[in-house]
Amino acid sequence: MKKKVLSVLLVAAMAVSLAAGCGQTEKKDGGNASQESSVQEAENAGKSEDELWKEEPAYGRTLVITGGAANCVSAVVVADILGFMEEEGLDVEVQKIGSTEAMNAVATGKADFVTSHISQMTVPIINGLGLKMVGSAMTGCQSLYVLNDSPYQTTKDLVGKKVNIAAGTGSQDHNIVLRFMQHDGLQASDYQFVTTELSAVVQAMQNGEIDASLMGDMFAAKFVQQGILRPIRSLTTDEDFKDEPCCSFAVNADFLEKNPITVKKMVRAAAKASAWIDSHTEQSVQLMLDHGIMSGDDIESLNQIQGSFDWTVTQAKTEETLKLIIEEYKDLGLIDKSKDSAELLDTIWDGSVLSDDELEQVWEEGRNFEATSW
CATH class of the missing domain: 3.40.190.10 (Periplasmic binding protein-like II)
Known part of the structure; x- marks a missing residue:
């Protein structure tokens, strides 16, 4: 297979203060949280994923996913078009809106899922925007x-x-x-x-x-x-950037805590679509043209650009990239150097939603999927 050739202005002094306060509370209550987690694990023993899913607040309601304003953030929309969301038992409504609007919609609970650029989300999340990145969309762009x-x-x-x-x-x-x-x-x-x-x-x-x-x-x-x-x-072709994920899937942090299986299902569907895009370049370009996700007359050029991205980036690589970005942003003065890097990573990222082993299985399904219509 061929490989592998947007920060919102949120003034957040108060938000940062609140975020720091929450972090202190979590440390103080760490023992209780651990006990509660153990109890929950015991209660969950023997239950299937679907049984646990039915207990989540989001179960059975229409989920609002945002994306499709550009090819690089469209995997979740492609997942809906190809039936992968329905396959997961999810009823979704797609909102094609700009990334800043989409981020704010998810952070305020008006939408449930957003795909946006890591360079756009990192600083706002650290400054108090209530999102959490949970997976990677693609490289480059x-x-x-x-x-x-x-x-x-x-x-x-x-x-x-x-x-x-x-x-x-x-x-x-x-x-x-x-x-x-x-x-x-x-x-x-x-x-x-x-x-x-x-x-x-x-x-x-x-x-x-x-x-x-x-x-x-x-x-x-x-x-x-x-x-x-x-x-x-x-970002697409240079050696020091070409393997980094550029865009990430993200959800409302509170939503993730209350609905982990719902989030897993959305990420799984999006990941399957990502693998299909990665291995079906010409078809994916035509699908995106047909659905207004991309535009242009030079199909050969569109195919070349589409195929230059890696749509299958592991959770481990995403976490590695986020660690690097945190340190570089500190050096650039975009993040307070005094803040603990591990705590910052925990604020912006949760890679446990879908493991890399699970991702590999989902990607294989996406590569083998043959779309007959859309």
């Missing part, structure tokens, strides 16, 4: 682009130049570019960060208003094909 005929070959060539981050300062775009710079020995002050709408970026480059811009690879594909743009740094 964004790169730093310049005009094909420009003299810029590396990030260091852009020192003092205007670099566009379409989503604005503090956004996922900003965080991604900062990591590029960090890996290349640069500082944030080395670039003149500007904000130009994505739809106007290419013209702004051609007019000399900006020198480079972070873009989604799917968005940039047609311009690369036309010889207008080329990437100089990439």
Whole structure:
């Protein structure tokens, strides 16, 4: 098989304080929590997953899943389209909304499942946004682009130049570019960060208003094909980023605590869809075109980009990446250096929802699934 070629502005001083308070309470009550867990395990002994599932508050209700605004966050929607959600016994309603709106909807209980970029979710969750990441969607998806005929070959060539981050300062775009710079020995002050709408970026480059811009690879594909743009740094193809998950499945933290089996079923369905996408590139592109998840006329280019992502990233690799991102974000000043890294990881991540052994089984089912219609 071929391999393997967005931060919300939440001012959260109070939220951080509350989060810290909760952490202290958990430590203080650790013994009681352990006892309660043992009792619960005893009560659950001998019960099947479906029997336990029927005891959850979310059992039997319609679940709201968000995604499908772009191919990289669409596995959960593809899971619904291909019947994997129904196969898990889940009744779902899909909301195709922007990632920031989707994150807030899930955090406030208005929706149940979101797929978004790790660089968009990490800082807000640490600052009190009530989400928990529970699995990985895929690798890659964004790169730093310049005009094909420009003299810029590396990030260091852009020192003092205007670099566009379409989503604005503090956004996922900003965080991604900062990591590029960090890996290349640069500082944030080395670039003149500007904000130009994505739809106007290419013209702004051609007019000399900006020198480079972070873009989604799917968005940039047609311009690369036309010889207008080329990437100089990439989450998708560069050795230090290409194996990292870019996007993650997330749920409301309280929802996860009360409905672990419901969450497991949603993640399992999404993972099965991810494996199907990974092994059925041309079909998945056509499905996404048919359902308005992606657009474009150059099918060959769309297939190439779709196939350059790894849609099957283990829980272990996701956790490893999150640990690295926490440390790099501390160095960048995006996270308070005094905060305990292990506690931060526990705040943003729960990899126990589906084990890697379970994932491998689900992925095999997804690879072997043949869709006859959608």
